[in-house]
Amino acid sequence: MDIKPLADRIRPMEIDQVVGQRHILGENKILNRIINSGKITNMIFYGPPGVGKTTVASIIAKKSNKTFYKLNATNASLSDIKGIISDLDGIMGINGVLLYLDEIQNFNKKQQQSLLEFMENGKITLIASTTENPYHYIYKAILSRSTIFEFKPLTKKDIIWGIKRAINILNTEFENKKIQFTKEAIEYIAEVSNGDLRKALNAVELSVYSTRINEEGIIYIDEETAKECTQTKILNYDKFGDSHYDILSAFQKSIRGSDVNASIHYLARLIEAGDLPSICRRLLVIASEDVGMAYPNAITIVKSCVDSAMQLGLPEGRIPLAQAVIVLATAPKSNSAIVAIDKALQDIKSKDVGEIPNNLKDSHYSGAEKLGRGIGYKYPHNYKNHFVKQQYLPNNIKDSVYYVPGENKIEEKILQYMKYIRDNR
Known part of the structure; x- marks a missing residue:
């Protein structure tokens, strides 16, 4: 009998035989x-x-x-x-x-x-x-x-089709013997193969050659046998490859989209891969980038959960991580913080922003007054509502607006306060 692996022996010869x-x-x-x-x-x-x-x-x-x-x-x-x-x-x-x-x-x-x-x-x-x-x-x-x-990962249905084709071909290789897989065995192998037909065929081959023929001349493989001959499901995850960034991307986008179930699902993938540092870093980013000013305390909660997870390690660390994900996914969302800082950075990179106003420059040294440093500065705490109107931005960009409050309860209150101090100075 041909000693080549089953996957090579039954490799399709025509395009219409290719799975998926x-x-x-x-x-x-x-x-x-x-x-x-x-x-x-x-x-x-x-x-x-x-x-x-x-x-x-x-x-x-x-x-x-x-x-x-x-x-x-x-x-x-x-x-x-x-x-x-x-x-x-x-x-x-x-x-x-x-x-x-x-x-x-x-x-x-x-x-x-x-x-x-x-x-x-x-x-x-x-x-x-x-x-x-x-x-x-x-x-x-x-x-x-x-x-x-x-080429896309094969679906469970594709893998089942490939397994059945392999069993039929194997049956033609054996004389006076019959190979019989239960439906449950086939489905189990397809499930844990994670879209990899070669892995599924290797499991089929191992099951067949490691199972004794019964009295009826049948090589009978049930789910229990399939489990013995199949490795634990291995996720397609490479810490430095595409799958790493694809899962992290889906993780953040699910939290941003307030889909708590999808968020927990992608967290589970990352936990199963044992990638604790990437999870913690991404959660801290999300707390400011996607939740931000809509729930400013979120980053405090997330930092505590992240610290707990890092101290506990896995598997216990999964619990505070899940808590952090649920907090972020169900929290109101605002990207006003990242929009504000990115807009300011863009101005610095692309514009002549000009000098800092003299009244804001450091005046805590001998000779500062002769240079005009700090002269005319108004100390806000000496005024009503601890606010006084004066120019803080450089002349060249004095009318720039970077922070625009989002449409959520907390930032609506911030907007109201900003208007109040301007109107009651």
């Missing part, structure tokens, strides 16, 4: 049209593991009449590329070369640049795959010469 990715492989979709036209261009496949990138590249290779090479950038070197380039002028390169470069993000700039000349003259057609955002990891000159296709 209907947004690019469905009928009349762009990648489907390109493959059927036979005019293969430089492409970059971007997506998580086990979603069909290598499979689609293999199908494209078989449909082209080019010499096919496959490299994995994890262990390939510049000499491997030079070896392929040396074949271009020989009989192997008559129709050009199709190079499938897996995990291209592991190639440095020089290694990627070595391909450019041959991509431009058409001698090499590159299909590269990556699990990382290509706009962050791939040399811009290669990006500009390639079409990027994003």
